[in-house]
Amino acid sequence: MKSLGVRRHFWMILAWVIAAQGNPAAGLTRERPNVLFIAVDDLNDWEGCLRGHPQVKTPNMDRLAARGTLFTNAHNQCPLCNPSRVSLMTGLRPSSTGVYGLAPGLRDVAALRDHVTLPQTFTRAGYTTYTCGKVYHDGSIAPKDRAAEFQTWGPAPGLSRPARPMARLPEPRHPLMDWGPYPERDEDHADYQIASAAIQALQSAPQDRPFFVACGFRLPHVPCYAPQKWFDLYPEEQLRLPAVLDGDRADTPRFSWYLHWILPEPRLQVLKDFGEWKPLVRAYLASISFMDAQLGRVLEALEATGRSGGTIVVLWSDNGWHLGEKEITGKNTLWDRSTRGPLIFAGPGVSKGERCSRPAELLDIFPTLLELASFPPRPDLEGHSLVPQLKNPKAPRPWPAITTHNHDNHGIRTERWRYIRYADGSEELYDMRKDPREWNNLAGNSRYASVRQDLSRWLPKVNRKPVPGSAHRILTYAPESGEAVWEGKPIGRSAPIPQ
Numbered sequence: 001m002k003s004l005g006v007r008r009h010f011w012m013i014l015a016w017v018i019a020a021q022g023n024p025a026a027g028l029t030r031e032r033p034n035v036l037f038i039a040v041d042d043l044n045d046w047e048g049c050l051r052g053h054p055q056v057k058t059p060n061m062d063r064l065a066a067r068g069t070l071f072t073n074a075h076n077q078c079p080l081c082n083p084s085r086v087s088l089m090t091g092l093r094p095s096s097t098g099v100y101g102l103a104p105g106l107r108d109v110a111a112l113r114d115h116v117t118l119p120q121t122f123t124r125a126g127y128t129t130y131t132c133g134k135v136y137h138d139g140s141i142a143p144k145d146r147a148a149e150f151q152t153w154g155p156a157p158g159l160s161r162p163a164r165p166m167a168r169l170p171e172p173r174h175p176l177m178d179w180g181p182y183p184e185r186d187e188d189h190a191d192y193q194i195a196s197a198a199i200q201a202l203q204s205a206p207q208d209r210p211f212f213v214a215c216g217f218r219l220p221h222v223p224c225y226a227p228q229k230w231f232d233l234y235p236e237e238q239l240r241l242p243a244v245l246d247g248d249r250a251d252t253p254r255f256s257w258y259l260h261w262i263l264p265e266p267r268l269q270v271l272k273d274f275g276e277w278k279p280l281v282r283a284y285l286a287s288i289s290f291m292d293a294q295l296g297r298v299l300e301a302l303e304a305t306g307r308s309g310g311t312i313v314v315l316w317s318d319n320g321w322h323l324g325e326k327e328i329t330g331k332n333t334l335w336d337r338s339t340r341g342p343l344i345f346a347g348p349g350v351s352k353g354e355r356c357s358r359p360a361e362l363l364d365i366f367p368t369l370l371e372l373a374s375f376p377p378r379p380d381l382e383g384h385s386l387v388p389q390l391k392n393p394k395a396p397r398p399w400p401a402i403t404t405h406n407h408d409n410h411g412i413r414t415e416r417w418r419y420i421r422y423a424d425g426s427e428e429l430y431d432m433r434k435d436p437r438e439w440n441n442l443a444g445n446s447r448y449a450s451v452r453q454d455l456s457r458w459l460p461k462v463n464r465k466p467v468p469g470s471a472h473r474i475l476t477y478a479p480e481s482g483e484a485v486w487e488g489k490p491i492g493r494s495a496p497i498p499q
């Protein structure tokens with residue numbers, strides 16, 4: 001028995017070495033599925049299929065979910081673009097990579113320099129690989145390192161801007177903090193052009209080998225611009241605002257504010273003061289519907305190639321977004337509003353029309369795609385393949401979803417609970433079945449001490465300090481002195497919370 005195990009191990013390693021060496025022997029790749037990998041930026045659970053907003057219109061995402069499996073309890077590993085994407089593409093937790101901010105890029109981290117990423121796996125195996133739009137965080141991969149990730153890098157245009165900002169906000173504002181109907185024509189919007197690039201890549205992909213096409217949409221990330229007709233889907237008079245609780249932060253620890261101490265995103269009170277809460281909600285909805293329409297164009301193009309039946313489609317969003325909940329807008333929190341988003345798989349090996357409520361992580365995408373495309377498993381990855389749930393959405397799953405924001409702040413999400421522990425030891429606990437909006441922090445209630453204790457065993461054991469070069473949204477905390485430092489400046493233990 002022992003020698004059999006050793007022999008199997010040998011063959012697994014040999015298969016991995018062949019795959020990793022990029023030896024696309026004809027039969028090796030021809031049988032493998034194609035992958036259409038779709039990233040969305042800052043999209044929370046406001047999709048028709050996730051029911052996060054009662055009015056949102058996302059027919060294309062809903063159709064994709066209906067022809068595959070939707071994870072209704074999927075969470076990112078960090079509620080911020082760069083670290084979330086570094087985690088997904090490396091298959092490692094932020095607490096293991098030490099990447100918590102918008103910098104550094106993944107290949108600028110010494111320990112990650114030679115780590116084989118998700119797209120690199122497919123590139124090395126002889127797939128035709130292509131990326132357009134924002135898949136890796138902008139600028140995260142230096143030009144000299146790009147070809148090792150994807151063979152071809154298509155266009156990644158940013159959003160053009162109107163002559164003057166449209167949202168009324170206090171000045172000076174961050175240039176991204178704007179929303180409104182712009183530009184006039186769909187064709188002039190970055191996401192339209194990104195979809196067109198992905199369509200062209202699908203149409204021109206060689207027939208004699210599988211493809212991995214990655215397409216990263218920019219919306220609904222700010223600035224929330226979309227042509228007027230997308231705003232017309234959401235008449236202002238009938239618009240429903242998200243439910244918020246006055247004084248919601250009275251029972252969240254002071255440390256919860258440190259995670260988003262000073263940010264470009266306006267607080268709810270500022271939006272109210274300037275009459276911009278409704279316009280922002282409307283623009284976010286319009287942006288989602290516009291992005292969804294571009295997704296529809298890409299999915300139709302895939303159908304038209306005749307290769308849809310052999311293509312795994314996976315759609316995810318790097319982080320969520322608050323629109324007034326917990327008194328803020330933006331991300332950088334460990335609540336569902338920042339951590340929860342769409343995760344949809346469709347294609348060969350995936351059950352149709354299923355919804356899975358087991359906790360899932362974006363970290364699971366890497367091992368799931370490896371298994372679906374018959375690559376050997378990678379023991380160094382920290383996620384777990386979702387293939388059992390793609391076959392049967394009720395298949396058990398022992399692991400919670402874990403989200404980390406900056407060093408040693410973690411959120412643990414199971415089907416029933418949300419548990420948060422910050423670097424200073426302060427805690428939150430929510431019963432998500434009774435309190436899905438996380439309004440009632442139960443951490444101080446001794447009745448739930450054993451629940452807290454049970455959940456805390458999932459806190460990551462590895463907690464890397466921010467790697468050299470870490471910048472933008474970096475929070476550190478020194479337990480000895482009790483001093484928290486936000487973006488290089490000490491916060492002060494009794495400093496007023498910025499409004």
Ligand SMILES: [Ca+2]
Pocket residue numbers: 041042080081221318319
């Ligand atoms: Ca993002």
